[in-house]
Amino acid sequence: MSPAFLLLLALGLGLAAWVVARARAWGFKRARPGERLAALPSYHGWYAALWVALPVVVFALVWSVVAPQLVAQSVLADPAAADLPTFGLQRETMLAEARAVATGAAPDVFNPDAEALVQPFREAIARFNIIGIVAALVIAFAGGAWAFLRMRPDFKARTKVERAVMGALLLASLVAILTTLGIFASLIFETVRFFGMVSPIDFLFGTEWGPDPMSATDNVDASRYGALPLFWGTIYIGAIIAMIVAIPLGLMSAIYLTQYADPRWRKWLKPMLEILAGVPTVVYGYFAALTVAPAIRDMATAIGIENASSESALAAGLVMGVMIIPFVSSMADDSIAAVPRAMRDGSLAMGATHSETIRRVLLPAALPGIVAGVMLAISRAIGETMIVVMAAGAAANLSANPLEAMTTVTFQIVAMLTGEGSFDHPATLSAFALGFVLFLVTLALNFIALRVVKRFREAYE
Amino acid sequence: MNELSAPSPAFGEEPAIALTRTPAFEARLKRRYAAEKRFRFFGLAAIVFSLAVLLFLLVTMTMNGIGGFQRATLTVPIRFSQAEITLPPETDSLGVAIRSLEDQGLPEFIEAETARSLGEEASRQLSPDAWRVVAEQLIDEPSMLRREVELDLPTSKNLSAALAGDGHADLQPLARSLAEQGVLAKRFDPGFLSRSDATDSQLAGIWGALKGSILTMLVTLALAFPIGVLAALYLEEYAPRNRWTDLIEVSINNLAAVPSIIFGLLGLAVFLWLFPNLRSAPLIGGMTLALMTMPVIVISGRNAVKAVPPSIRAGAMALGASPIQVVFHHVLPLALPGILTGTIIGMARALGETAPLLMIGMRAFVATPPDGFTDPATVLPVQIFLWSDEIDRGFVERTSAAIIVLLLFLLVMNGIAIYLRNRFEKTW
Numbered sequence: 001m002s003p004a005f006l007l008l009l010a011l012g013l014g015l016a017a018w019v020v021a022r023a024r025a026w027g028f029k030r031a032r033p034g035e036r037l038a039a040l041p042s043y044h045g046w047y048a049a050l051w052v053a054l055p056v057v058v059f060a061l062v063w064s065v066v067a068p069q070l071v072a073q074s075v076l077a078d079p080a081a082a083d084l085p086t087f088g089l090q091r092e093t094m095l096a097e098a099r100a101v102a103t104g105a106a107p108d109v110f111n112p113d114a115e116a117l118v119q120p121f122r123e124a125i126a127r128f129n130i131i132g133i134v135a136a137l138v139i140a141f142a143g144g145a146w147a148f149l150r151m152r153p154d155f156k157a158r159t160k161v162e163r164a165v166m167g168a169l170l171l172a173s174l175v176a177i178l179t180t181l182g183i184f185a186s187l188i189f190e191t192v193r194f195f196g197m198v199s200p201i202d203f204l205f206g207t208e209w210g211p212d213p214m215s216a217t218d219n220v221d222a223s224r225y226g227a228l229p230l231f232w233g234t235i236y237i238g239a240i241i242a243m244i245v246a247i248p249l250g251l252m253s254a255i256y257l258t259q260y261a262d263p264r265w266r267k268w269l270k271p272m273l274e275i276l277a278g279v280p281t282v283v284y285g286y287f288a289a290l291t292v293a294p295a296i297r298d299m300a301t302a303i304g305i306e307n308a309s310s311e312s313a314l315a316a317g318l319v320m321g322v323m324i325i326p327f328v329s330s331m332a333d334d335s336i337a338a339v340p341r342a343m344r345d346g347s348l349a350m351g352a353t354h355s356e357t358i359r360r361v362l363l364p365a366a367l368p369g370i371v372a373g374v375m376l377a378i379s380r381a382i383g384e385t386m387i388v389v390m391a392a393g394a395a396a397n398l399s400a401n402p403l404e405a406m407t408t409v410t411f412q413i414v415a416m417l418t419g420e421g422s423f424d425h426p427a428t429l430s431a432f433a434l435g436f437v438l439f440l441v442t443l444a445l446n447f448i449a450l451r452v453v454k455r456f457r458e459a460y461e
Numbered sequence: 462m463n464e465l466s467a468p469s470p471a472f473g474e475e476p477a478i479a480l481t482r483t484p485a486f487e488a489r490l491k492r493r494y495a496a497e498k499r500f501r502f503f504g505l506a507a508i509v510f511s512l513a514v515l516l517f518l519l520v521t522m523t524m525n526g527i528g529g530f531q532r533a534t535l536t537v538p539i540r541f542s543q544a545e546i547t548l549p550p551e552t553d554s555l556g557v558a559i560r561s562l563e564d565q566g567l568p569e570f571i572e573a574e575t576a577r578s579l580g581e582e583a584s585r586q587l588s589p590d591a592w593r594v595v596a597e598q599l600i601d602e603p604s605m606l607r608r609e610v611e612l613d614l615p616t617s618k619n620l621s622a623a624l625a626g627d628g629h630a631d632l633q634p635l636a637r638s639l640a641e642q643g644v645l646a647k648r649f650d651p652g653f654l655s656r657s658d659a660t661d662s663q664l665a666g667i668w669g670a671l672k673g674s675i676l677t678m679l680v681t682l683a684l685a686f687p688i689g690v691l692a693a694l695y696l697e698e699y700a701p702r703n704r705w706t707d708l709i710e711v712s713i714n715n716l717a718a719v720p721s722i723i724f725g726l727l728g729l730a731v732f733l734w735l736f737p738n739l740r741s742a743p744l745i746g747g748m749t750l751a752l753m754t755m756p757v758i759v760i761s762g763r764n765a766v767k768a769v770p771p772s773i774r775a776g777a778m779a780l781g782a783s784p785i786q787v788v789f790h791h792v793l794p795l796a797l798p799g800i801l802t803g804t805i806i807g808m809a810r811a812l813g814e815t816a817p818l819l820m821i822g823m824r825a826f827v828a829t830p831p832d833g834f835t836d837p838a839t840v841l842p843v844q845i846f847l848w849s850d851e852i853d854r855g856f857v858e859r860t861s862a863a864i865i866v867l868l869l870f871l872l873v874m875n876g877i878a879i880y881l882r883n884r885f886e887k888t889w
Contacts, residue, residue, distance in 0.1 A: 158783065162783060162784075162785040165785050165789075166699070166785070168691060169691050169692075169694060169695035169699060170695060171691075172687070172688045172689075172690075172691035172692040172695065173691070173692040173695045173696055173700070173709050174709070175688050175692065175755065176692065176709055176712045176713045176716060176755070176756065176759070177708060177709055177712050179712070179716060179727070179752050179755075180712040180715065180716060182727055182731055183719070183723060183724075183726075183727050186726065186727055186730030186731055187723075187726065187730075189730070190730060248507070249507045249510060249511055250507075251507075252503050252504045252506075252507035252508075253504070253507045253508045253511060255504050256501070256504025256505055256507065256508055257508070259504075260501055260504055260505075269508060269512075271879075272512055272515070273508065273511060273512070275515060276511060276514075276515050278809065278810075278813075278871060278875060279515075279518070279813075279868070279871075280812075280813025280814070280815070280842055280867060280871070281813070281815065281816075282813070282815045282842045282843075282845050282846050282849075283518075283522070283813075283845070283864050283867070283868070284518075285846070285849075286845065286849050286860060286861075286864065287518050287521065287522075289849065290521075290525075290849075290857070291521055322511065322514050325511050326511075353493055353494070353496070353497040354497060354500075354501075355496055355497045355499075355500035355501065356493070356496075356497075358500070359500075376718065379718060379720075380718070380720075382720075383719075383720020383721070383722065383723070384720070385720070385721070385722045385815070385816035386815050386816055386846065389816075389846075390846070390849060410720070410722050410816070413722055413726070413820075414722070414816065414819055414820075417726075417729065417819075417820055418819055418820075418824060431726070432726060432730070435722070435723055435726045438720060438722075438723065439719065439720075439723050442718065442719060442720055443715060443719075446714075446715055446718040447715070450714060
């Protein structure tokens with residue numbers, strides 16, 4: 001029996017309670033014609049339904065965690081489990097095998113010794129299924145009885161229901177805080193464990209990156225955990241190469257669209273530009289690896305550069321820049337639109353040409369907003385993963401040559417966490433430390449940028 | 462001075478212009494107009510370049526991808542009347558029936574028939590799964606057993622590569638001669654949309670990944686939509702102005718800008734720690750993506766709720782509606798199109814997301830489509846990523862074909878969002 005079944009049961013019982021309670025409330029109304037109920041009958045229905053369904057849902061969630069453990073315990077108490085190997089992986093695999101057969105997930109046991117456990121498993125699962133359903137029914141009945149006992153013509157069901165709705169609203173908005181806390185907690189926890197093995201100084205300022213996920217954990221070679229090349233690669237690809245592409249193109253697109261383009265054309269051009277932002281990053285990554293990187297390598301060979309690499313910082317940065325264009329463009333668009341029209345008109349009235357007005361009046365006035373937009377764009381570029389994973393390479397190089405392979409923070413997070421390393425190994429944990437640095441940097445960039453945008457808007461309002 | 466004190470000349474009259482239009486002025490003006498033109502041209506060039514890159518990307522994917530919807534097949538006449546094969550009873554499940562046909566020697570029979578009509582060498586280049594195609598067709602249409610039929614059977618990946626002009630040099634003459642006979646060709650492969658991942662590019666399909674994507678998106682929608690809408694309503698309609706509300710707002714704005722891979726780390730550290738045996742399940746993937754999508758829905762939802770004019774609320778309140786009734790009976794229905802538009806855009810972003818799902822292990826090789834929310838699965842973008850790592854030439858085409866399918870899905874979703882926005886958006 002799955003938790004889904006209990007949830008469906010909760011839904012069905014709730015519906016039944018809703019129908020019955022609503023009918024009862026109509027009964028009150030018919031019994032005393034002319035008198036008003038304190039709440040509409042449907043609110044009585046909702047009140048009863050909440051009292052029936054909510055406890056069952058909570059029970060279903062708890063039960064889905066508790067039940068498998070109870071089943072396992074009762075199987076272990078069975079005499080057939082006495083000859084199980086006492087410890088370790090073997091015991092676990094045999095139990096898992098027997099469970100798979102008993103639930104019908106696997107047709108046959110692989111290990112004949114597990115055969116004896118299949119029957120106890122079947123019995124225990126059936127027994128606890130019945131216990132679970134009975135308990136759910138009892139809980140539902142108790143909740144329903146409580147709601148029914150409180151039903152009276154003057155019972156203010158609506159205020160109670162509305163209070164529950166308000167509670168749900170508040171809970172929903174707390175999810176955002178919980179998520180932020182969850183991110184902080186999980187990153188900090190693992191990062192502290194990592195810094196217990198490798199000192200933060202070695203990590204932040206070391207220039208050699210080459211963790212070995214297979215090395216022994218008791219003797220960590222901290223000199224292999226210098227993340228400086230990763231930070232440099234991230235900045236070089238995301239904040240330098242990508243921005244050299246995205247800032248001029250995005251800014252000029254925005255200027256052309258808002259200042260020059262015919263409104264009929266703008267209606268079509270703007271959404272088309274936004275399609276660029278909607279293309280999934282894995283598609284850009286594939287494009288960079290399949291088309292752009294080989295083209296750059298061929299070009300490098302053509303101008304006489306020996307053994308150009310097929311993975312290069314330039315390919316990843318260029319494609320990332322193209323991806324960011326619509327983002328920069330829409331931020332610049334907003335900031336230019338926020339500049340008061342009088343400033344533009346004044347400049348034009350003095351005889352300045354359009355381009356002079358834009359360059360000397362509009363852009364300086366919109367500069368804080370544009371800078372904030374560029375900061376947001378950088379924060380997006382350095383957090384971008386798939387393009388660098390597919391096109392930038394794995395070698396940690398501290399170099400300024402854009403034709404060389406370079407690796408980034410996000411690439412290494414993926415590499416460290418999709419390998420074979422165990423969760424206690426510093427190589428795996430280093431991914432969390434890298435994630436923490438990335439999180440803090442993007443957080444700071446966003447925070448400052450949003451502040452700047454806010455102040456900038458206020459200045460012109 | 463004299464001219465200025467004279468009665469003002471009519472507009473465009475000679476003397477005033479003659480005073481200012483010195484040759485230096487003319488040159489300066491020319492320069493300024495040239496700069497203006499240049500600037501305007503740069504603006505146009507920026508847009509044209511961006512759109513050209515988009516066009517180039519789409520054209521490259523389409524050109525590569527068309528081949529991915531096809532596969533090389535051999536047309537083989539098969540005399541089933543010669544075979545000593547009886548069909549299993551119709552009550553058997555598909556898997557059992559196929560196994561029974563295998564036991565009766567169908568694979569060997571198909572190979573022999575191919576060798577008879579096309580030669581030994583060609584029969585060795587049939588795909589190891591070619592007989593499965595025959596078995597499925599036989600089960601669909603039992604009357605074939607009494608006839609001679611021509612079937613299109615998939616080839617090995619080596620012959621397929623030879624047909625495209627690369628791969629083993631010694632297979633190329635065979636491929637050329639078979640192609641000239643008209644029996645070897647690339648034909649449309651509907652199975653690409655109904656099969657799952659395989660190690661052989663000839664046998665790979667995207668249905669498993671597509672189903673995984675659909676299941677994951679269902680979980681994401683079921684979590685992110687209600688939570689996002691409720692949070693947006695609370696923040697916009699009820700929240701008191703205090704420090705808590707500010708904290709909620711700041712965290713939502715920041716979550717919207719956190720890199721997606723960080724959500725993957727959260728999913729790995731929290732969700733997989735809570736449910737260790739649900740690794741690579743759509744349930745966990747959907748929960749992770751829901752956390753990422755929720756802020757998008759909240760932000761667009763708040764804008765939609767804000768756009769509902771206060772007079773609607775005042776009117777409802779004046780007729781005696783409670784605050785909850787005002788919002789749920791009046792404000793929410795009016796704001797719903799805007800909220801749905803934001804939701805679809807957020808879902809489209811989640812559908813294309815790869816990095817967080819790599820973190821929680823949805824990158825395993827999954828050869829059967831997932832049956833439920835807790836089965837191991839992969840999703841379309843991750844499948845694209847996995848295939849892009851394959852060296853086999855056939856997978857390059859398959860990858861592009863999968864990208865086309867993904868882009869079509871995104872196009873449809875965004876199209877719906879634009880339609881909703883245009884159809885239901887009201888200006889009060």
